Amino acid sequence: MQVPTQIRSPAFVSTRRLLEQKLSDLHNCTNPHHLTQLHALIYKHNLHQDPFIIPKLLTSYSLRRNISSALKVFHQVNDPNVHLFNTMIRAHIHNNQPAHAFDTFFLMQDYGVRVDNYTYPFLLKGCVGKNELNLVKMIHTHVLKHGFCADVYVPNALIDSYCRSGVVGVEEGWKVFCWMEGKDVVSWNTMVGGLLKANRLGDARQVFDEMPERDLVSWNTVLDGYAKAGRLDEAFELFERMPERNVVSWSTMLSGYSKAGDMDMARMLFDKMPVKNLVSWTIMIAGYAGKGMAKEAIELYERMEEAGYRPDDGAIISILAACAESGLLWLGKLVHQSIKRYKYQCSTLVENALIDMYAKCGSLNKALNIFKAMRKKDLVSWNAMIHGLAMHGHGSEALDLFSKMKQEGFIPDKVTFVGVLCACTHGGYVDEGIQYFYTMEQDYGVPPEIEHYGCVIDLLGRGGRLQEAFRLVRTMPVEPNVIIWGALLGACRLYNAVELAQDVLEHLVKLEPQNAGNYSMLSNIYAATGNWAGVADVRLKMKNTGNEKPSGASLIELEDGVHEFTVKNATHPASDKIYQMVDGLSGHIEKVDYWPDVIY
DNA sequence: CTAGGGTTAG
Structure with missing residues (x-):
């Protein structure tokens, strides 16, 4: 990207600085109009190829979830450099389109633009989720080929992604960790965190104890490891012993006690903590809501808003999920009202959480209204709505929606089939359900897992076909769990099969x-x-x-x-x-x- | 690149 020399006057430099500043200020502005105006100004001043302004403009559109404008900005640049490519990759990730981020990654190589030490961490962080070990390995190979291992950011990102890709990945992450040169405190923290995610508390503690230096993040990492494992006494001991505590340390403790069901202890710490933020409020509200403690949850939610906090996606989703869990429609509605009051464009994630909340709280029509009005439905939206209909006994509507979803080009996944089978159960379509169960693998490439066995055993059981249900449990390739036996027990109760129930209960007593x-x-x-x-x-x-x-x-x-x-x-x-x-x-x-x- | 809250599953 070249800037024509004739416009590098002092006036130009100051205009450019001014526009850069305005773009940065815009990140907190909700009015989409201001960005359009600024975009026009950038054109007017002939800055639409500027290597500093353009990535900022792209990011502004991306932060506003306006990916189509971000793409337009990107494509009108004649000679995109590595920084602009990286920015575009990050925009796709922010827009929840990891596949597009990868396309951009490949495109940049077609352009002959060399990746740099920012490219890999962006790609790894945003594109690699659970069970994607092969993807990490592919990127790892790429890294080795292009010689970026010397940069500490790249191996650190690799360790993190390996650890996030499953239990086997942790071993690969460990190898990178052991082999890398110039480990910094982030490498150590990432490794400790990775071992904790794999439930290897003992190993994590050992690495933590061996660390050459510990800053606050290291302590918070192990603290969370103990808290998530439910070992709250040890967590508390660590919490008291650590050299300094910040809002994350306190929130980690809140979360630990809240998940363990001890809201009194969580509340005591919450009232005591010196600095609160949106996350700490969220943990408390969701904690109360998940336990159906409506009064406390609503009171805190109102106090949070009075204190000037505006819930973000994370807060909204976690509170709505907690409302769904315990049927707290009232708070769910309150959160929905806040969202409407802010008048910002709801993300798909938030809309999905709303659908689920309304459906689980019994307001199926509200869930349907949101679902119908959504502009960008994803697989989760369809799955949540299908399951919502199924739960409320609208089996045929759920199956209609399943057809519609396929017509619109969505590929059903394993969660979809849980909903579909559930719809068959609650709609009384026993034969159709069995048909789906036996063909889902060949027709859709989704092999039945224990959840599906659970559904179909429930389906057979409720349909009175107890012998078939028991036969399936005996012949299925997975070990029956509590849910399977529970479904059988339900069927036994429904059909007064006392002897069979005795058999089931003997298994259940052993299992739990x-x-x-x-x-x-x-x-x-x-x-x-x-x-x-x-x-x-x-x-x-x-x-x-x-x-x-x-x-x-x-x-x-x-x-x-x-x-x-x-x-x-x-x-x-x-x-x-x-x-x-x-x-x-x-x-x-x-x-x-x-x-x-x-x-x- | 590392720490706390995050949508769909019987």
Whole structure:
């Protein structure tokens, strides 16, 4: 890229600086109009080939999710240099199009532009996800061929990507780590983090202890390792011992306690932490929301907004996911209102999270409205909507959507088939479901995994075809898990298959000895069949494992929060009225000849 | 290039 000499006047230099500054300021501006105006100015001043201005302009469009304008800016440059190529690669990654980033990477080689030490880290960070070991190996080969291993950024990025590509990848990452020269603190931190992601806590700790120097990031990395592993006592010990703590250290602890279900401890630390940020607020709100603690979650959400925080994609998605988990429609709506208030273009990720939240909270129409209005649906959007319809018993609508998705050129994946099979189950299409199950591999290249076996066993079971369901469990190539046995148990209950249920429960008791519900159901079956020795045996086992059956609870969200109901619980303030209503309803349903299932 | 929150799965 050459700048014509005649326009390198002092006036030109100052105009250019001014425009550069304006572009940087624009990164925080939400009005798309300002960017268009600036773009026009850049043209007017003949700067549309400028090697400093153009990458900034491209990034501005990319940050605004306007990839088509970013591409136009890129393509009108006659002689793109390595910096512009790198910027375009990053824009594609930001736009969630790793394949396009790779195309650009190849294009730049067709142009004869040499990659530099920025190219690989961008590509590796944005394009390489789980189970993409071969892709990392390919890039690694490329790196070796072009001799970029001497740069510390490139091997560091390789270690990171190897570790993110699965358990086998960690070994490859370890090799790079061992062989590389000039390891810096980032190399060490990346390696420790990689070992932790592979659940190798002991190895990670050893590498951490061997580190020549530790800065704050190293401590936070191991801290998170212990917190994620649920080893909170050790995490707390480390937290107290570390030389200094920042907002990340505190947030890591919040997250650890929140995931362990200890919201009281999380709240205590949250109130105590010296500096809070959007992430720490998010962890707390999502933590409360995920546990159905509506009052606390909503109160904190409102306080966060009052404090001037504007939730970003990460915050919105994590709060919505937590709402979906516990059916907290109220907070979900509040978050949706905030999004509308900011009037910014919703990302596909956020819209997907909204669809899932509304569907799981029972507002199927709201989910459908968002889905229909989406301009850029991705596979997750279709999957979430298909599953949402299926969950609510709209089996045929879910299957219609599945056809439509194929018509629009989307390739179904394994998650899609979980939704499709679920639709067949809840729509009563037993034969169609079995048909999908047996043809999904040859027709769509999706081999059935344990989740699909779970669906189809549920399908057969609910359809009353218990023998087939049991036969499939015996002959399938994967070990049955709790979910498979659970589906069978459900079928046994539905069809009063006491003997089969006994068999299932014996497996379940072995598989999850800590689940007290299994013991008591098994004991009830033994009692019902007069097997008193069996009853005594189960009671003994329960006593030995220290299990006591927790009572099941139903939750309902009303205007003033979530109400919990358990059997024979009369502590609710409106208990008398509630039981009057229940008695009334019981009378009504008996009159229409429905007898609730109370066998076990 | 390294640390905390992140959409779809019975």
